[in-house]
Amino acid sequence: MRSALATFSTGYFFALFYLGGFINMVLTKKRTLWLSVLLGSLSAYGPLLVDMYLPAFPIMEADFHSSASMIQLSLTMCLAGLAIGPIFMGAWSDRVGRKKPLVIGTALAFTACLLSLVTHNIWLFFLLRFIQGLASSAGQVITRAVAKDLFDGKQLTKFIALLMAINGIFPIISPLIGSALLRFTSWEGIFGFLGIVGLLLLLGIILGFKETHTVSTSAQSAQQSRLGIQAIFKDRPFILFVLIQGLVYGAMFCYISGSSFMLQNVFSLSKSTFSLIYGINGIGIILMAEMSTILIHWFDELQQLKIGLIGGLIGAICVLISGFGSNRLWLALIGLFLVVATLGLINAVVTSLALQRQGQHAGIASSVLGLGMYVFGIFLSPLVGVMGSYTYLPLAVLILLCEIGALILYQRVIHMVRQ
Secondary structure: OHHHHHHHHHHHHHHHHHHHOOOOOOOOHHHHHHHHHHHHHHHHHHHHHHHOOHHHHHHHHHHOOOOHHHHHHHHHHHHHHHHHOHHHHHHHHHHHOOHHHHHHHHHHHHHHHHHHHHOOOHHHHHHHHHHHHHHHHHHHHHHHHHHHHHOOHHHHHHHHHHHHHHHHHHHHHHHHHHHHHHHHOOHHHHHHHHHHHHHHHHHHHHHHOOOOOOOOOHHHHHHHHHHHHHHHHHOHHHHHHHHHHHHHHHHHHHHHHHHHHHHHHHOOOOHHHHHHHHHHHHHHHHHHHHHHHHHOOOOOHHHHHHHHHHHHHHHHHHHHHHOOOOOOHHHHHHHHHHHHHHHHHHHHHHHHHHHHHOHHHHHHHHHHHHHHHHHHHHHHHHHHHOOOOOOOHHHHHHHHHHHHHHHHHHHHHHHHHOO
């Protein structure tokens, strides 16, 4: 296992810096590839911190002498950090540039991962999970701002879709790596691995990222921040896009929080089978994100958003129906795949639509988008386990409510945008 970790770390490191050699070139295909890999990896670090330890939930429940809901609360704490961090990360990057917040945030997340190795106090663990989410939110928020610094229109949609595709690789492999690590080590080893990834990303930023944002004077930046916040919260379609994305992510985090118990406890699947299913659903995110770059030739972003939302609603209905009578695993798996996969399409087009409306305040707009992504997840994740770890009825109901809410808001925003 140590050799496997070393091979992964070394390969990832050299891949980053091989591509990073093109960073000082004009925006060629090679530099775009490098930016996609680095930015995609940075934006995925937060979700990686969320996903990788999921196979260890049942083990941690026993190790911490706690309940399923308490272990899920550690997930909520990370989500809370990911939600609170964007409040100031985007505006900070507008004032000081994109690189400095990325360096500080990634370094802090890396440190919090290492400290997780030496604690067995669940309350201290909660605090470290919050710090991990807070610090890693810099990667998610600022990478979107960097994308807007460099692209616009359909090119922005395509680049964000590419980021989503690369971003989706990590959620696919993270439970698989987590399950593999659990064969040789404890859950602490998972956080040691996450620390290694954080260190590699930190080196990638320091040595291979060129600033994309021109920094204004302090007075100008403060004024621009105030004007940006005012403009964003007066833009009702932008806020509706944020809420749509938030509800869809709420459904996603219900899945993240409850799928381990659902598939392992209710359906009696092994950890490796759970990780395989989790990975297949992650592949769906990549495929749907890439699908948006193809659909853009026939459908505009709003039409693509409708397609994604309807697909997610169908998936939610399948999950709910699967729980009635004898549990139908095949129907549950189809439903979960649709709920998760459509996130790739929805996230790509919603982010593009929102940033195009407030591109002049890219950092702040990205902060609000980042906040919206996790607000619903914070409140919904603990509710998934309220009926215990041997039922998924709360999971199914919450996902359905999120998907219905998102489609209702879509009907409202389509009326506003096309007036």
